[in-house]
Amino acid sequence: MESTAPPLPESVDVVVVGAGQAGLAAGYFLHRHNRDASRRGLRTLDAVLLDASARPGGAWPRYWDSLELFSAAEHSSLPGRAMPRRLDGRTPTAADVAGYLADYETRYRLPVHRPAPVSSVELDEHDGPEIEGRGFAVTLADGRRVRAAAVISATGSFTRPFLPSSAAAAEAAPRQLHAAEYRRPEPFAGQHVLIVGGGNSGPQVAADLLPHARVTWATRRPPRFMPDDVDGRALFRVATAHVRGESDAAVTQLGEIVAVPSVRRARDEQGLRAVPLSEALAPGRHYDAIIWCTGFRPELRHLRALGLRHTDHGVPATRRDLPTASTDVPGLHLLGYGDWCGPASATLIGVGAHARRAVQDIVARLA
Template sequence: MTRTSQVVVIGGGQSGLAAGYHLRRLGVDFVILDAQTTAGGAWQRTWDSLHLFSPAAYSSLPGRLMPPQAGATYPDAQHVVEYLADYEKRYELPLERPVRVLGVHRDGPFLRVETDSGTWRTRAVISATGTWWRPFLPAIRGRDVFGGRQLHTAEYRSPQDFAGQRVIVVGGGNSGAQIAADLAHDTELTWSTQRPPRFLADDIDGRALFDAATARRRALDAGRTDTGGVASLGDIVAVAPVREARDRGLLKASPMFTRLVPGGVEWADGTRAEADAIIWCTGFRPALSHLSPLQLRGPRGHIATLGTRAADEPRLHLLGYGDWTGPASATLIGVGRPAREAAREIADLLQ
């Protein structure tokens, strides 16, 4: 069976919901297809201790402030899940789940969206699948010989799973620092980073990061000197657990090792560290396999965009994958503006 909608939004997390909000305000017919069984997007899958970088009021989608969480300046992931579930109900967004999109194809004046539960014909597609579903693991010698447990950020849940073990956390970004801080008290921890960790000033949170990302995009758009954006401030937001572990001397980073061995890891000088588990906090890549039939991806895997619109397919918009689809667009507060721009462009296309 083939169904029709003016716009198909792929992904029911924060970016898909923001797109739906603006499409509804413009009176556009749309549907949101979500592969998950319940509301909340990737926030349902995070580790237990994860909290936002910003207060609730600065972590909101368009039209609806996130309510504060009792007893917490920075809300936890479950609070975000509850907020997103309320958001989609409040605006009566037309979600269908679980629906997994298999591929988007050109079909004359339409795009054809093939799913595991049927086909959709549409005039435009917004891809809002994010990155969480595509963890990145670096190529490193010995990955197949290490005898312990290996997992990615996306699979980590709680320090109780590793109590008393020798654990190596790899990665000098926010997830690496937060998970290392989580494990620093009850494990024999080695924190391995590509370069010395760069902590942001203790008083900087997500509000300042959003402002920095926005200022950088405006400067680039105006042809001015690149401000450096968030990267110019540092790599790690010093949230409370990270500050505590750092100040107690529990977050001491080691250089990146060169290979894995059966019982652990080895550095270039032959030094070794034994390990029961390695947690790879090495980031994510955009989850774009459903767009492969359109043959739009460049040599680095990104699709060239003009704003949120695919440069070589004007019926396709990409939302929430990072700064290349809008400044801070992978954040709750940052996705609102590019979502509005995408919805407006699509409304104009449909006229």
């Protein structure tokens, strides 16, 4: 789907890099600010959303076909518009989410430009709106440039899958891929597949493959299933209370794997059990393929020129009182990458609150 946005302007108040769920949430609050400002005769903000993908939906169109959310639609929505419920009563699939995000973008007429991959964001002194005397120059891969007073980086992590390098794995299987490349079980029918990973994607991919292939699931340490009644809404509530200091319980204390229905069936009815990774990759073990369900890293390569300081956890330093805001570069916000830039900010239900605060900060600085 090509963007229907007007030609890319040379200068705007705000550039949002990315138009997945986090970028769209920021776009919604920019839209709402402009609507309210127009009614009150106040200054509106020019903004663009630059998305690397040629189609809407963020990363959701690229997940495996059978993926379902942890929570029902009413607990998986972005601000302003509820996700439609499935008629069959099941939780939404990845395809449902992709369709919802495409509709959300259209409903609010968000100024999304695509495909418009951003190669770099740099500090720039220019005529126009600035924050603390400086603005940004945002350069696209095709050489086009947009100047802005503020930047919201919302690129997610799907484009940076973490694929471990393992000599033992290279000897054990001729084919290796990351879960980001897995779509459906049929190409693996009748094969012996090793699934590596103790997070949520490992057992979910294993459950998807079990009816079609011989599956070995391996983890570095024993997997920890959450109670069967825990869903995304419960996780969001626990994470928020912990970060606010209202509870000592963190999400990790509940476990590391949400027992969605497909995983419960694989565990209880089909005997899915994890073996130690060292055992799975012992000399003499052979597989047709290895699927690494080993997570992702934040896609922040476009911010290298800013020279951001990093924390001990390897992520850019952000303000304690406003975890989306860079401590080094006024006017830069990092949205939707994980708890380090706001509790539950990498979830549909959780990102809205952080997007609202980021936009409020930008509005206040540009007022």
